[in-house]
Amino acid sequence: xxxxxxxxxxxxxxxxxxxxxxxxxxxxxxxxxxxxxxxxxxxxxxxxxxxxxxxxxxxxxxxxxxxxxxxxxxxxxxxxxxxxxxxxxxxxxxxxxxxxxxxxxxxxxxxxxxxxxxxxxxxxxxxxxxxxxxxxxxxxxxxxxxxxxxxxxxxxxxxxxxxxxxxxxxxxxxxxxxxxxxxxxxxxxxxxxxxxxxxxxxxxxxxxxxxxxxxxxxxxxxxxxxxxxxxxxxxxxxxxxxxxxxxxxxxxxxxxxxxxxxxxxxxxxxxxxxxxxxxxxxxxxxxxxxxxxxxxxxxxxxxxxxxxxxxxxxxxxxxxxxxxxxxxxxxxxxxxxxxxxxxxxxxxxxxxxxxxxxxxxxxxxxxxxxx
Amino acid sequence: xxxxxxxxxxxxxxxxxxxxxxxxxxxxxxxxxxxxxxxxxxxxxxxxxxxxxxxxxxxxxxxxxxxxxxxxxxxxxxxxxxxxxxxxxxxxxxxxxxxxxxxxxxxxxxxxxxxxxxxxxxxxxxxxxxxxxxxxxxxxxxxxxxxxxxxxxxxxxxxxxxxxxxxxxxxxxxxxxxxxxxxxxxxxxxxxxxxxxxxxxxxxxxxxxxxxxxxxxxxxxxxxxxxxxxxxxxxxxxxxxxxxxxxxxxxxxxxxxxxxxxxxxxxxxxxxxxxxxxxxxxxxxxxxxxxxxxxxxxxxxxxxxxxxxxxxxxxxxxxxxxxxxxxxxxxxxxxxxxxxxxxxxxxxxxxxxxxxxxxxxxxxxxxxxxxxxxxxxxxxxxxxxxxxxxxxxxxxxxxxxxxxxxxxxxxxxxxxxxxxxxxxxxxxxxxxxxxxxxxxxxxxxxxxxxxxxxxxxxxxxxxxxxxxxxxxxxxxxxxxxxxxxxxxxxxxxxxxxxxxxxxxxxxxxxx
Numbered sequence: 001x002x003x004x005x006x007x008x009x010x011x012x013x014x015x016x017x018x019x020x021x022x023x024x025x026x027x028x029x030x031x032x033x034x035x036x037x038x039x040x041x042x043x044x045x046x047x048x049x050x051x052x053x054x055x056x057x058x059x060x061x062x063x064x065x066x067x068x069x070x071x072x073x074x075x076x077x078x079x080x081x082x083x084x085x086x087x088x089x090x091x092x093x094x095x096x097x098x099x100x101x102x103x104x105x106x107x108x109x110x111x112x113x114x115x116x117x118x119x120x121x122x123x124x125x126x127x128x129x130x131x132x133x134x135x136x137x138x139x140x141x142x143x144x145x146x147x148x149x150x151x152x153x154x155x156x157x158x159x160x161x162x163x164x165x166x167x168x169x170x171x172x173x174x175x176x177x178x179x180x181x182x183x184x185x186x187x188x189x190x191x192x193x194x195x196x197x198x199x200x201x202x203x204x205x206x207x208x209x210x211x212x213x214x215x216x217x218x219x220x221x222x223x224x225x226x227x228x229x230x231x232x233x234x235x236x237x238x239x240x241x242x243x244x245x246x247x248x249x250x251x252x253x254x255x256x257x258x259x260x261x262x263x264x265x266x267x268x269x270x271x272x273x274x275x276x277x278x279x280x281x282x283x284x285x286x287x288x289x290x291x292x293x294x295x296x297x298x299x300x301x302x303x304x305x306x307x308x309x310x311x312x313x314x315x316x317x318x319x320x321x322x323x324x325x326x327x328x329x330x331x332x333x334x335x336x337x338x339x340x341x342x343x344x345x346x347x348x349x350x351x352x353x354x355x356x357x358x359x360x361x362x363x364x365x366x367x368x369x370x371x
Numbered sequence: 372x373x374x375x376x377x378x379x380x381x382x383x384x385x386x387x388x389x390x391x392x393x394x395x396x397x398x399x400x401x402x403x404x405x406x407x408x409x410x411x412x413x414x415x416x417x418x419x420x421x422x423x424x425x426x427x428x429x430x431x432x433x434x435x436x437x438x439x440x441x442x443x444x445x446x447x448x449x450x451x452x453x454x455x456x457x458x459x460x461x462x463x464x465x466x467x468x469x470x471x472x473x474x475x476x477x478x479x480x481x482x483x484x485x486x487x488x489x490x491x492x493x494x495x496x497x498x499x500x501x502x503x504x505x506x507x508x509x510x511x512x513x514x515x516x517x518x519x520x521x522x523x524x525x526x527x528x529x530x531x532x533x534x535x536x537x538x539x540x541x542x543x544x545x546x547x548x549x550x551x552x553x554x555x556x557x558x559x560x561x562x563x564x565x566x567x568x569x570x571x572x573x574x575x576x577x578x579x580x581x582x583x584x585x586x587x588x589x590x591x592x593x594x595x596x597x598x599x600x601x602x603x604x605x606x607x608x609x610x611x612x613x614x615x616x617x618x619x620x621x622x623x624x625x626x627x628x629x630x631x632x633x634x635x636x637x638x639x640x641x642x643x644x645x646x647x648x649x650x651x652x653x654x655x656x657x658x659x660x661x662x663x664x665x666x667x668x669x670x671x672x673x674x675x676x677x678x679x680x681x682x683x684x685x686x687x688x689x690x691x692x693x694x695x696x697x698x699x700x701x702x703x704x705x706x707x708x709x710x711x712x713x714x715x716x717x718x719x720x721x722x723x724x725x726x727x728x729x730x731x732x733x734x735x736x737x738x739x740x741x742x743x744x745x746x747x748x749x750x751x752x753x754x755x756x757x758x759x760x761x762x763x764x765x766x767x768x769x770x771x772x773x774x775x776x777x778x779x780x781x782x783x784x785x786x787x788x789x790x791x792x793x794x795x796x797x798x799x800x801x802x803x804x805x806x807x808x809x810x811x812x813x814x815x816x817x818x819x820x821x822x823x824x825x826x827x828x829x830x831x832x833x834x835x836x837x838x839x840x841x842x843x844x845x846x847x848x849x850x851x852x853x854x855x856x857x858x859x860x861x862x863x864x865x866x867x868x869x870x871x872x873x874x875x876x877x878x879x880x881x882x
Contacts, residue, residue, distance in 0.1 A: 012789065032791055034760055035853035064789020066849055117849075118623040121814050154849075310622040 001056075004080045006142055007073040012114040014065040016073040018081050021057035024048060030062035040070060047074050051084050068153035069113045072145040079141060085175070086145075090208070091152050093181040096160045098211075098236050101125050101369055102275055103304040103320045104313045105162065105239075109134035110143035113150075120156030122310040123317075128162040131173050132188050140169065144176040151180025162186050162213065167195075174202050184211035186239065191220040193231035200232050210234065213277070217241030218248045222261045225268035237275035239306070240265050243282075255296070266301040280306035287315050294319040322366045330363035376752055376801045378875045384865055385512040392872045395775045395807050400728040400870070405529030408572045410597065418599045419545050423457045423577070426598045427535070430573040432458070435465045436534040439571060441563035442472040442495075443539070443551060443700060447610020450539040450577055452479050453602075459488045465511075467491040469531055471522060471563040471721075472766045473500050476610070484510060493517070493531060495766020504863050505763040505880050513876070514763075514864040516756060519699070520725020520732060520772035521869035523566045527722060527729075530871065536571035538564040539605040543578040544586040547596025551701075551718075552711035554580035556605045559701025559710050560680070561590040565720035568595040579605045590718060612703045616681065618660065619653035623814040624785065628657035630835060631741065631781055631812050632665050637830040640738040640779060641665070644674040648740040648773045651681055651702045654783040655741045659683040666692045677724065677733050679769065680706040680716075688715060697733055699724040699769075725772030727869050734769075734776025742770055744784040746798040749839055751805030751820045753782055754798035756866060759791050761856035761880040763864055767802055771869045774807040779826065781810040791853060792846035794839065799856065801875040802866060811839060818842055857881040 003019040026044050028037045044058060058077075060070060075086040105126035108119045119127050129147045131140065147163055164186035165173035174185070187199050196214060203210060212235045214221075214228050221228065222245070229238055245261055246253045262278070269276035278297040281290045294305055294316050305316050322330070333355055340348040348355045372380050374391030382389060390398065412418070420426040432438065438458075440451050451470065456479070458466060464487050472495035473480065481503050483489045493515040496504065504514060517525055525531045540561075541554035551561040556579055568574045568591045576591070581601040585593075619625060635641050645666070649659045660683055666673055673693035676684045680698045682705035687693045689709075696716040701707050710716045725732050734740075745765070746754040755770055757763050774780040784793045794811070809826060811818045816837035819827050830836065857880075864877035 032760070032789060032853070034856070036790060036851065038854065039851050062790075064787075064791075066787075066790055067851065118814055121623060121626060155845075310626065 001081050004077060006077045006080065007069075009061060009063055010114065012064050012066070012069070012117065014063060014070050014073055015061040016070075016077050017059040017061070018077045019057045021055055024054055025057045027057075027059045028062060029059060032064070036062075043067060043070060044074055047071065047078075047086070051078060051082070051086065053078070053082065056081070065113060066117060068149040069146065072149045073142065075145045075149075076142045087175070088152070088179050090179050090181045093183070095209070096183050099275070099365070100160060101304075102160070102237060102277060103369075104307045104316050105277065105304060106159075106307045106310065106313065107134065107164075107280070110147045110163075111135050111139045113146065116146065116150045117154065120154070120159055122313050123157070124159055124307060124310075124313045125304065126160040126162055127156055128164050128186055129182075130164045131177070132164045132166050140166065144173055148176045148180045151177065151182055160184070164188055164215075165199075170199055171202055174199075174206055174208065178203070178206050178208040178210070182210060184213055184236070186213045186215055188215045188241070189217055189221070189244065190214035190228055191218055192224055193227045196228060196231035196235070200234070211236045213237050213239050215239045215241050216265055217244035219245070222264050225265055226271060229268045229272035229274060235272075235274055237277050237303070238265055238269040239277040240279045242279035262297065262300060262302075270301060275303040276301060278302040278305045280308050281312065282308070284309040284311060287311070291315050291319055320369060322369055326366050327370055330366040333359060333363040334367065374873065376750070376804050376874060378801060380873055380876065384862060384876070390872045392804060392868045392874045395804060396727075398870045398872050401528060404527050405532070405570055407570065410594070417545070418547055418597060420598050420600045423454060423600055423602070424461060426575045426600045427454075427457060427461060429598055430535045430575055432463060432535050434463050435467075436463070437467040437469060437532060439469040439533045439536045439567045440471070441538060441561070441567065442470060442474065443558040443561065443563065443611075444556070444606040444608060445611045446474040446476045447607035448474065448476060448539065449604060449606040450537060451477050454537050455480060455483050455488070459483055459486075464488055465490045468494065469533055470494040471519070472497060475499055494522070495768070496763060497765055501763035501765070505757070505761065505877065506882060509861065509863065513862040515867060516767055516864055517867045518725065518767040518771040518869045519562070519721045519769045520727060520734070521767070521867055521871070523721040523724075523726040524728050524869060525867075525871065526566055526570050527726060528871065533567060533571035535573045535575060536564065536567040537575050537577060538568060538591065540576050540578045540591070541605065541608075542580045542582055542586055543576045543599055544582055544584040545599055546584055546593040547574070547576045547591070547599050548584070548586045548589045548593045549576055549578065550586065550588050550590040552707055554578075556580070556608050557707050557711070558608050558611055559707040560698040560718045562699030562719060562721045562724060565591060566722055573597045575600060577602060577605060579603060608704065608707070611701070616651045616656070616702060617653055618656040624654045625657055627783060627785075627812050627814045628654055628661050630817060631658050631783065631810075632661045634781075634810065634812075634817060634830055634834055635662075635739055635779065636665065637834060638779060638826055639829055641669070641671055643672045645671060646674040646676065646736060646738050648677040648679065648734070648737050648769070648777065649681075649684065650742055650768075651679055652743040652783065655743065656681060656683055658741045658783070659687070663687050663690075663692055677737060678702065678706075680709075682706060685709040685716070688713065697724075725769055725776070725869065727775070732772070732776065734772045737773065737777040739779040739781065740773040740777040741781050741783055742773060744782045744793065745788075746793055746795050747782055747784055747811050748795045748798040748805070749843060751808040751811065751839070752798050752801045753803040753805070753808055754800045755802045756864075757800040757877060759799060759853065759856070761799055761858060763877050767866070771803045771807070774803045775869065779809050780807060781812055782808055783812050786813045786815050786842060786846045787850055790850045792843075792850050794843045794846050796843070800866060800877055804868070804874060811842070813842055815842060815845060
């Protein structure tokens, strides 16, 4: 066993250092040590006892980190020193409806406790804990444990909880984060239906029950989008990734460049009865630009947009608020359907227009957004 | 004896008989104020002194005397250290110091306490001096902490008698007329020394910018001044702005600030004539900015802002979002410039700001105020004085005054600082009583004091409102219960309420 370090000395994080020892020694280094030293020591001891480790020196340099962070850092350290994978029974979590509103999905870097802890307070429809692009290679292990324990320990309010995994580390990622029972898994860089099947198989092997959101971010992915959308019954939305796509096709990011891929993605999603979710808006300080783009993608048929800063949430929600005309119309449709049902009529029309299934669905979606 | 916030108090502290806090407006004042000193300065008399030593001598300072300072230069002040060094060199001992506040820059006072030059302090302690006093060496008497309004009241009531007031002024003439907003060391409003100069037996103006008689505008008039000293520098005005005065960039705290503006909007106070006081903490600054945006968008013409004035409030005045600024203490150089140039930016003393025993203070007319906290408890009591480890680190400021006067008092506090819960069952120290606090705003939701059911009725369901006990349990679930701090019996400080009763005491931390 060699000396290793996990975590950071950033605010709300902790740095755990393990080295070989003749007995078990736990040292806490904390500004608030007088208040929490015993609590943290007990927690660390419990983990070591459960894993049967009797000889180790652990130093926990704590900078305002919560229990789930300290626990995660210790678990990561034990994987590195002893090759132990700390596993727990998955927690239970109530599933969300397939067509739940997903106007906003907030990306949160998976190894940043400072951003993870308050992620639920901003009211985004979804939170995506990211193990992929926002986590540097050498922190991938740590992020896995952190996201798992955050999902197990914290209450994120009404947001639907997702994890974006790494295409290169599917098993390792899933085996940890499924213990936190996220509502869904975002699968990045999906190019073929087989990419989904691979993930689905591993989820089944681990007895997980999750929704899928494939992220389409390559030319190949756009071309195969209709087949990808049908690759699993657990897929609830296709998400669009503009940055990688632009790079893949060798173009420049502009509304015109992305118009066809966006259109193709919306068609593929809607043909399979699932949602289409647009890419992020990269400039977090340009609220006007964000609103403009959101209005345009909404008009194209998208159901939501990615978010990289909490400030982007309420402008997007604003754009998705149905107009009063839309709401009145939707209410009239729902009422006509209800009246027709009472009377036992099959075909229903309003102001001379037939109300078919897509119209009914759209009306219900509009009303769900006003709640 | 237990007071109304449930704190056990001894009947006497030192020579002082204690009256416990009875409720924000329950204690009747003594009917007469202290009498004012009589001066006689005749034609040809000079007030100019060649040195600080000469001024100290002519002012008749004795061992055992009481002196006062103001903190308008905050961490940029040079006067306190300079005067104390002279007093010590001149051989005086047992000096009682009544500063409006002391800052980290005043750390050298620790030595004066150790060698017996300073034996009593009545005033706010920020930083190392507070830590020193709560851990170790004791002064003859516990430090007395008062709010800005409470300090003005105590001086006016004669509960504190100042023998010599040393007043730094960035401009003065040889007869002592001075103001705070002109000269290289300009710091803006002179809210504190206006009070001291009224009641102190001797008043020494210390300036680094002597100008021909008469200097105007006049904040402190010649009639209240005995001596004038001119030195190289009274301090560095860039030290006014300390680290806490940056707007927060944390999305969670910005959300908190936005929700406070939504709450004010729902409560109905955000209408023409709206008046408020905002602190200089990062989240308070954010509230001010969001308020400004909201009022501009809705075309609301505010009445006045009281402060503690920052550049953000100055912007509101400039852009016509508010009508007037009343300023007892300028918090940055933009406020200093504004008070000098803009006739609608009016200087007021701390008597006018917050002395409860006058013909009415400004806080009584405030619709809202936004204040910080280190701890808040289930009874809405607020602590800003001690950290959760029991160490005395901050003064009261205008906290009690603003809370008592304002219609809606909002406390801005994160649910956790690091892993230390801000919402407690009982605060470590009561700075501001819960019956004057209306809303606790955290990033996880806002709690409204059940005493304010009128406010609860007004705000809509769409606001993230939570019960204070919910917030308490949430914090506890996230961070666990911190071990209680252990104290020994020695009192190190007394927390006075603005009316002169005692809210709480601070004891020495067990080491």
